[in-house]
Amino acid sequence: MTEQVRALAELVRADQSVTPEELREAAVGLEEETVRALLDVRARLDRLRARDRELSSLMASLRELVEVRDVQRLLQKLVDRAHELMGTDLTYLSEYDEATDELLVRANRGTISSNMRDLRVPAGIGLASKVVQTRTPQWTAAYDAAAFPHESEVTAAVEAEHMESILGVPLISSDRVLGVLFAADRSAHTFSSEQISLLTAFADQAAVILQSARLLAAERESAANAAAARAEAEQRASAMEGSASLHERLTRLVLEGEGSSAIARILAESLGRPVAIADRDLAPLATSDDRAAGWWSAGRLGPEVSGAIEKSRGTARWVDVGTDVLGVVAAMAGRTLLGVLLVGGDPLDEVQRRTVERGAQSHALVTMQRDAIADAEERVRGELVGDLVSGRQSWNGLRHRASQRGVNLAGSWTPVVTAGWKQQRWSLVRALSGLDSGWLVAQHDAGVVALVPGSPDSRQLADRVHARLALGGGTGLVLIGSTTRIEDIPGEVAELSTLSRMLPGIGVSDAAVMGQDYAPYLALFGPDGDRALAFARGLLDPLLAWDTSHRSDLVRTLDAFLTHNASVTRAAAALFVHPNTVKQRLERIDQLLPGWRRQEARFRLGIALQLHSLSRSDTP
Numbered sequence: 001m002t003e004q005v006r007a008l009a010e011l012v013r014a015d016q017s018v019t020p021e022e023l024r025e026a027a028v029g030l031e032e033e034t035v036r037a038l039l040d041v042r043a044r045l046d047r048l049r050a051r052d053r054e055l056s057s058l059m060a061s062l063r064e065l066v067e068v069r070d071v072q073r074l075l076q077k078l079v080d081r082a083h084e085l086m087g088t089d090l091t092y093l094s095e096y097d098e099a100t101d102e103l104l105v106r107a108n109r110g111t112i113s114s115n116m117r118d119l120r121v122p123a124g125i126g127l128a129s130k131v132v133q134t135r136t137p138q139w140t141a142a143y144d145a146a147a148f149p150h151e152s153e154v155t156a157a158v159e160a161e162h163m164e165s166i167l168g169v170p171l172i173s174s175d176r177v178l179g180v181l182f183a184a185d186r187s188a189h190t191f192s193s194e195q196i197s198l199l200t201a202f203a204d205q206a207a208v209i210l211q212s213a214r215l216l217a218a219e220r221e222s223a224a225n226a227a228a229a230r231a232e233a234e235q236r237a238s239a240m241e242g243s244a245s246l247h248e249r250l251t252r253l254v255l256e257g258e259g260s261s262a263i264a265r266i267l268a269e270s271l272g273r274p275v276a277i278a279d280r281d282l283a284p285l286a287t288s289d290d291r292a293a294g295w296w297s298a299g300r301l302g303p304e305v306s307g308a309i310e311k312s313r314g315t316a317r318w319v320d321v322g323t324d325v326l327g328v329v330a331a332m333a334g335r336t337l338l339g340v341l342l343v344g345g346d347p348l349d350e351v352q353r354r355t356v357e358r359g360a361q362s363h364a365l366v367t368m369q370r371d372a373i374a375d376a377e378e379r380v381r382g383e384l385v386g387d388l389v390s391g392r393q394s395w396n397g398l399r400h401r402a403s404q405r406g407v408n409l410a411g412s413w414t415p416v417v418t419a420g421w422k423q424q425r426w427s428l429v430r431a432l433s434g435l436d437s438g439w440l441v442a443q444h445d446a447g448v449v450a451l452v453p454g455s456p457d458s459r460q461l462a463d464r465v466h467a468r469l470a471l472g473g474g475t476g477l478v479l480i481g482s483t484t485r486i487e488d489i490p491g492e493v494a495e496l497s498t499l500s501r502m503l504p505g506i507g508v509s510d511a512a513v514m515g516q517d518y519a520p521y522l523a524l525f526g527p528d529g530d531r532a533l534a535f536a537r538g539l540l541d542p543l544l545a546w547d548t549s550h551r552s553d554l555v556r557t558l559d560a561f562l563t564h565n566a567s568v569t570r571a572a573a574a575l576f577v578h579p580n581t582v583k584q585r586l587e588r589i590d591q592l593l594p595g596w597r598r599q600e601a602r603f604r605l606g607i608a609l610q611l612h613s614l615s616r617s618d619t620p
Helices: 002-013 020-027 032-066 069-088 126-134 152-160 195-255 259-271 303-313 349-390 396-403 426-433 457-471 485-508 515-525 529-550 556-564 566-574 579-592 598-614
Strands: 090-097 102-109 137-140 165-173 176-185 274-280 284-286 327-335 336-344 413-419 440-444 447-453 475-480 511-514
Touching: 002 485, 020 485, 069 090, 069 102, 069 176, 090 447, 102 126, 102 176, 126 137, 126 176, 126 284, 165 195, 176 195, 259 274, 259 284, 259 336, 259 349, 303 327, 303 336, 327 349, 327 579, 336 349, 349 396, 349 440, 349 447, 349 485, 396 556, 413 457, 413 485, 426 440, 426 447, 426 457, 447 485, 447 566, 457 511, 485 511, 511 515, 529 579, 529 598, 556 566, 556 579, 556 598, 566 579
Parallel strands: 475 511
Antiparallel strands: 090 102, 090 176, 137 165, 165 176, 274 284, 274 336, 327 336, 413 447, 413 475, 440 447
16 A cells, blocks of 8 residues: 555656546545545646746746847747747737827737738727726637627728637736737637736736836937937038138138139039029029039029029028029028029038028129129219210210220220110119120110120121010110211211110010111101001001901002012912912902002002001011
8 A cells, every 4th residue: 555655646746747547547446535636636736837837938038038129029029929828829919009099019920811910909999908998917708799899990800810719918017008918819718817827927027128128229219319419410510610611711702802603613612512693684694514504594594493583582591492403592682682593413401501691692792892893884984985975075085085994996886775674774784784894885865875896797786685685574675776986876876766766656665676777767757656657557557457357468468569569470479379369459459549559659558568567576
């Protein structure tokens, strides 16, 4: 008996697995109550040994988790270890957001669908919210039948994973709920108290580790932010020091009398970007390279750039453009635009934008300096030009005064007169003076007069001056006189001035014209353009009325007939119609204008047709 008891004791204490049948076989002959007691002792020992193994595994897992510093990696490690510890089909962890009272699935293990990835559980929904609210473990053996609020997206994720029984325990640290750790099976069963206690113990320790990792991450982020802020401050200080140095260089340029080209060059070198400077009329004044020069098309800036300049005029500050031109700054003196600074390339930081604004201020100072010098020069030259075009002074005295200004009045001169432009006259003077420093330019009557030395191509000269003035906006007349000696200039200018008052009366208000082309009309009608136009309409009104009411073309037919020396065939060819059509129209003209075929009448009609043509063609 003693040997039997000793053998039974060994079986009860054995580390290896012993089945109840093996234990009963060894206890043959003993009372049933004794056998049941032995079986109960063995079961308790099995549970204690299992608990010991679980706790050993738990401690080993926790020691490993303590070494993980990255929060997201730690979350996944927590789930992996819990999955191994619990042996369930799937395990996942939801992080709790105190601000929204929502939970977000941050890590999972054992899932078979993508529905669980970044699943957001709204406030008050599901088993997760119940765990947060009660701060205690919660479980269910059948999710669908559980008595808590459901939500479609959460339910869809549960169904996609075929989850039935779910156990959730809170992650609590320093009295704050950090999240919920879940263990779930795809079959219905009730979680044992040992399973609940094991997951709870793991979650309690994991919460402390997670909170520590969060604090370390926050500290590292704070340190990184501080380092970044320090580096940014150092970089900003360096940039400001560079900006101050550049401002000193720009100031020296102004004091040394340098121009806008030097400002554009220095800014381009400092910023590492293309730079251009425009004058008051937005014409290119200085460019750092070909790319900057390409911002003008046919002498004009694009509408986006022009719109940005208008905005900058109100503040004299940087305005983004967003096209090839990065941004602009208007150079202002009070409300007066003195120019524009344009920059291209990559975006600028705040210090660089302030640097560009200082560059615009330097350009404004340079421009005002030059304006002061130009004003003095213009006053002197203006008096000289005024006396030259008036013809009231001694020519010997005028030649002496001109020579003192470095101007030789010998040779040929071509007069240019402007009229009808809306810009201020000093602006027109500056614009024309900028075309050629050798021109003598001054305000005259309601416009400006320029005396151009030499024998230029009159048509090219007229087009060039008109195009330059048009850059400033608006429309007007540019009249070119005959090239002549200086003594005949007063007469030429007087005739051009008279013509400038006549042309608007016949409908010509925006054009570049040769004075000699209109001299016959001036001789016939004088400066009264309305009188000339009334003459033309008086002769042509019957034809014009007929053309309007019958959709005919009698005026053009008469013009073609007279232009081609009364040839029906050539008139028809010019009008692209059949000769019979021309004959029929001429017969109608006979009815409307009796006697028009007489030589004197044809002469008057020819003049009327020319005036009518001029009034319909108002182009430069």
